[in-house]
Amino acid sequence: MTPDTHNSRRAPSASDTYHHGDLRRALVQAALELAAEDKDWDFSLREVARRAGVSHNAPYNHFPHKRDLLDAAAAAGHDLLRSELTAAVAKIADPRAAFAKMGFAYVSFGTRYPALYRLMFSVTPSRPDRSSEVVLAWVATRPALENILRRGARIGMFDPALTRKSELQTATLYTWAVVHGLTMLAIDGLANLERLSVERIAQKVVTTTLRGLAGREAATNGSTT
């Protein structure tokens, strides 16, 4: 599922292939599988251990608490999402088309892995530490979107103000809010409730968002500090 989700930030040097194989990765993998299968991520730590073929206590040699395993799994989820997003827009030059494509890819990921996506954004608050694995993996995805916006702003397709860093930051956050919110609503089934297909709604949302980002005379619109 995930090609290389392991982070090399802990640097235990040669401790990766130690005794039994590297259990840490196997545990994260098992957690990802469980999150991908069920529609909720309330699986037990013991179940993860069972799936990895170890005793119920082995995980504690790699994660001090269950939360830390969830944290690692969430980080792996962010890595996977990032790889899907960048792959989706790799060959697209037009910023507007790339933006739309990335938006669809984002929502698609969320609806394909609802529990995983929910997990990715549920672990964070319990550890507001900004050096947390999840937060790092999360933030690492931002440049993918930023690049598209910056390119579009340079050729005048988006608001030229976006070439300024603070404006770009805010716009990125705005765009993220749109797709994130849409994804959550899609997962929660509001779309079904409305009898509208997710694709149609996503299309509309992308169009409206693009109209919001394209500021031709918006340059005169004082941008309120």
Place this chain on the structure above:
Amino acid sequence: MTPDTHNSRRAPSASDTYHHGDLRRALVQAALELAAEDKDWDFSLREVARRAGVSHNAPYNHFPHKRDLLDAAAAAGHDLLRSELTAAVAKIADPRAAFAKMGFAYVSFGTRYPALYRLMFSVTPSRPDRSSEVVLAWVATRPALENILRRGARIGMFDPALTRKSELQTATLYTWAVVHGLTMLAIDGLANLERLSVERIAQKVVTTTLRGLAGREAATNGSTT
């Protein structure tokens, strides 16, 4: 905290003040309190019972499963959110100003009650039944936003296409996605990570959203207060 969060949809006639007092409401109230205090809503059913001053088993007389109590608490949360939103825009005539005000009120609610807000959108997927208490309470909030958009569309402040029902539905969903996503990001602490205040970002987001909703050249100035 909540003035009248009890729903009268079950209609057990005179069973509200039965034996010991009406425990059902007390339990929901206790759950709301716990969700408002902690930053996570993973409190135990026994803890709710303890806070309500009853045995660990009494709740099962009112809710078949713990999930059902969470469901009721989430519905109460939606009721509270709706009342705050409508109260915030009660005296505002200008659609654009009302839209901005409601957006701020929405994000404010989410950041003030992070665990409750998360609970409100976490219970749904486990019960996709559209007659569920949460879903009903959720959907009941939509007209508040729809009214603003419709009014704005009628006077040409927003895209006139929004007077059509399907377009209005989609636009409502879009707007909801924006504020919902922004709220989730604010809760998850991305705003802190960016060193940008939530208010400033919300301001920008509202401005950009309004520009996206505006029809032709209606994007003159963002009257975001």
Place this chain on the structure above:
DNA sequence: CGGACATGTGGATAGCGACCACATTCGGTA
């Protein structure tokens, strides 16, 4: 080759959700 250390196992504890049998209280009715 031997010990320190990393890694994995089994056992134990406290708390939880959910079920059971039983006690208590209310509301209607004979």
Place this chain on the structure above:
DNA sequence: TACCGAATGTGGTCGCTATCCACATGTCCG
């Protein structure tokens, strides 16, 4: 008014879980 059935609350119990502890085993380095 007294009684009966249903609604409501209590204590007990079971299987499961997260976490801690003591112990076993494998690995690497001197």
